[in-house]
């Protein structure tokens with residue numbers, strides 16, 4: 537199977553600023569990909585190159601086997617920029633229909649496509665409203681509907697759920713999960729917990745360099761447990777270390793522990809032992825995750 541996206545040796549300079557430094561990766565059709573990194577890491581620059589909005593200073597980028605932004609491939613890749621805006625003058629129906637027509641739909645088909653994508657984001661009843669009649673979260677969902685017009689094979693969502701309330705953010709996450717079998721999503725976000733629920737692979741950019749390249753469903757994960765507690769307990773780490781299978785415990789962040797362990801035949805499952813330990817000591821836990829959280833995968837790699 538040929539790759540959807542291939543990036544090799546890509547550099548991007550803005551004057552003296554080295555925004556992307558020898559970035560390389562391949563994306564095949566499949567599970568959603570996360571693009572994470574701190575402010576100014578180069579995420580928007582990289583996404584803009586993939587969309588063909590800007591060109592790399594050097595290196596090679598191929599999208600569907602061609603240069604990014606090639607006319608024949610325009611409808612195969614859709615992008616929702618971080619700061620996507622709707623035109624306040626026109627109804628949602630008019631804007632989405634117009635956008636669909638730009639993609640080659642007839643006027644009649646375009647109307648149906650606008651209805652279809654609005655339904656996907658749960659806004660079919662708002663089709664005749666103008667943006668000013670919608671909340672911030674609803675407007676954001678309309679821009680996501682716009683990105684879904686035409687069933688693109690790759691959909692890039694830059695900070696898709698930023699500013700949405702938890703309910704709306706969850707709806708968007710379920711939508712992405714649901715559509716992922718036919719669409720390859722590239723999601724950029726600062727919210728690692730959001731991405732870990734959705735993505736199997738992570739591209740981690742830092743200061744223009746692609747530092748990590750993970751597969752989250754890695755078998756090594758079976759040897760980690762992440763335990764989140766309601767309170768910090770001084771005796772917890774020694775107690776966890778006292779369990780026979782446990783090899784290491786790291787206080788990965790406030791009230792969170794990353795537990796490494798070895799599995800031997802006949803052992804009682806470690807998660808059960810940990811829950812019993814909490815129960816015996818009256819320690820309230822909030823969450824027990826089999827495997828590392830995405831944050832721990834990225835930032836507690838060496839341990």
Ligand SMILES: Nc1ncnc2c1ncn2[C@@H]1O[C@H](COP(=O)(O)OP(=O)(O)OP(=O)(O)O)[C@@H](O)[C@H]1O
Nearest residue numbers: 550551553555573574575576577578579580581582
């Ligand atoms: N058009 C431009 N002109 C000059 N410098 C730029 C331009 N676009 C980006 N940069 C610089 O390149 C670097 C990478 O910026 P970019 O917007 O890609 O980061 P980002 O990871 O998307 O950040 P954020 O998470 O804050 O959106 C930053 O130092 C930024 O200031």
